[in-house]
């Protein structure tokens with residue numbers, strides 16, 4: 001973390017978990033456990049159907065609400081899809097773009113990721129852009145090249161003045177939901193690479209202000225060490241964000257003075 005230049009963001013990614021009633025129970029529990037985080041922003045990215053309730057439930061405890069995806073068009077004949085504009089009007093602040101599960105199961109490509117980044121920024125949402133390598137790619141030694149490619153594609157035609165709204169999440173696919181975590185050094189190296197790519201594209205001042213998260217089995221045990229890396233500015237947390245006590249422990253790790 002480097003709080004001097006950029007915000008630390010702890011974001012939960014609920015994926016396809018929690019009904020409306022479970023969301024209410026989670027909110028009550030979280031509120032009873034969580035203080036007012038001073039040094040980091042807390043975000044919960046929840047299923048579309050829980051967004052409206054969540055914005056109300058978490059209003060008084062400074063938790064921002066995010067969506068887990070959006071479409072790249074603002075409206076039109078796209079049955080079953082939701083636009084960034086629709087999310088904005090519900091009070092959504094963040095939207096996860098290009099999560100590896102969407103790349104894997106729903107044909108998300110670097111090209112659609114770029115279109116969605118533009119759509120999110122256009123609507124006034126902050127995209128959390130996910131990048132990350134598979135185990136095979138890591139073993140082939142192409143991780144940093146791949147990440148560079150993904151970051152460049154995601155940011156194609158994004159103007160410098162919009163960059164303060166963009167968040168990146170480095171999520172090694174082999175670490176998601178597996179209980180395997182990248183070492184702090186591995187996470188730090190890739191997050192640093194993401195910042196280097198941004199620096200080459202936009203200059204040092206823009207690059208140092210961008211929040212770069214780590215995601216992939218982050219939990220109360222490893223959070224502190226990962227967050228101690230200078231280029232790891234928070235986490236995108238799946239499994240551990242479903243349990244209020246674990247999520248609060250990670251928030252606390254990010255919130256230490």
Ligand code: PGA
Pocket residue numbers: 013171175176177178179215216217218236237238239240
């Ligand atoms: P995990 O998920 O924390 O359960 O590994 C992270 C993510 O997919 O964002």
